[in-house]
Amino acid sequence: xxxxxxxxxxxxxxxxxxxxxxxxxxxxxxxxxxxxxxxxxxxxxxxxxxxxxxxxxxxxxxxxxxxxxxxxxxxxxxxxxxxxxxxxxxxxxxxxxxxxxxxxxxxxxxxxxxxx
Amino acid sequence: xxxxxxxxxxxxxxxxxxxxxxxxxxxxxxxxxxxxxxxxxxxxxxxxxxxxxxxxxxxxxxxxxxxxxxxxxxxxxxxxxxxxxxxxxxxxxxxxxxxxxxxxxxxxxxxx
Numbered sequence: 001x002x003x004x005x006x007x008x009x010x011x012x013x014x015x016x017x018x019x020x021x022x023x024x025x026x027x028x029x030x031x032x033x034x035x036x037x038x039x040x041x042x043x044x045x046x047x048x049x050x051x052x053x054x055x056x057x058x059x060x061x062x063x064x065x066x067x068x069x070x071x072x073x074x075x076x077x078x079x080x081x082x083x084x085x086x087x088x089x090x091x092x093x094x095x096x097x098x099x100x101x102x103x104x105x106x107x108x109x110x111x112x113x114x115x116x
Numbered sequence: 117x118x119x120x121x122x123x124x125x126x127x128x129x130x131x132x133x134x135x136x137x138x139x140x141x142x143x144x145x146x147x148x149x150x151x152x153x154x155x156x157x158x159x160x161x162x163x164x165x166x167x168x169x170x171x172x173x174x175x176x177x178x179x180x181x182x183x184x185x186x187x188x189x190x191x192x193x194x195x196x197x198x199x200x201x202x203x204x205x206x207x208x209x210x211x212x213x214x215x216x217x218x219x220x221x222x223x224x225x226x227x228x
Contacts, residue, residue, distance in 0.1 A: 035217075037165075044206075044208065044219055044220075044221050044222045045157075045159075045165065045208055045210075045219040045222075046219070047216050047217045047218065047219070050215070059215050059216075061216045062216075095164055095165075101153055101212045102153075102155045102167060102170050102171075102210070102212060103157075103165070103167060104167050104170075104176065106164040106165055106166065107164065108164055109164055
């Protein structure tokens, strides 16, 4: 079954770190660029980061640059988002999504809550 | 960053009636390669977004033909020819001609 399954969401204090994972199944993971997109409670969609098929090219939205890092392990069919120095405004459901220019497959999302 | 502006922000539609959502971008989405990088997504309640339309007017696999997209440059429209109950949710336009990809604010469609 073609799917993406996120994990790693949690309640964390401001300033702490967290790593999200996205397990891919049912397709050749290494053939696709991958993204993280987030959605704060009751808000719209915000793109967070993209990584190329081989992991050598990455880009992050300005609000997370220097704090978040996208990475991937093609041997494990897994996408990651390492998040440092978390802030209250990082609270959101984080989705992984497949594609380059558009996102044709999304995971169900994992909730990250940053609160003291 | 490119700003995407959707109107209206909410829409209440009688089943079987048409609906239309407008999306305007702050810059042209026509790339030098000839493609226009404008997409439409539907997020049903409690679900992740799903791709409806890619590159302005192409329906994604499995999307009913009552959905259609049109437009060019900076002005785009998503139309539903006859709204059904399953069409309820938030509709987002998105551009990816340049990083970062940006979304419109979302249009909430509900059934009367």
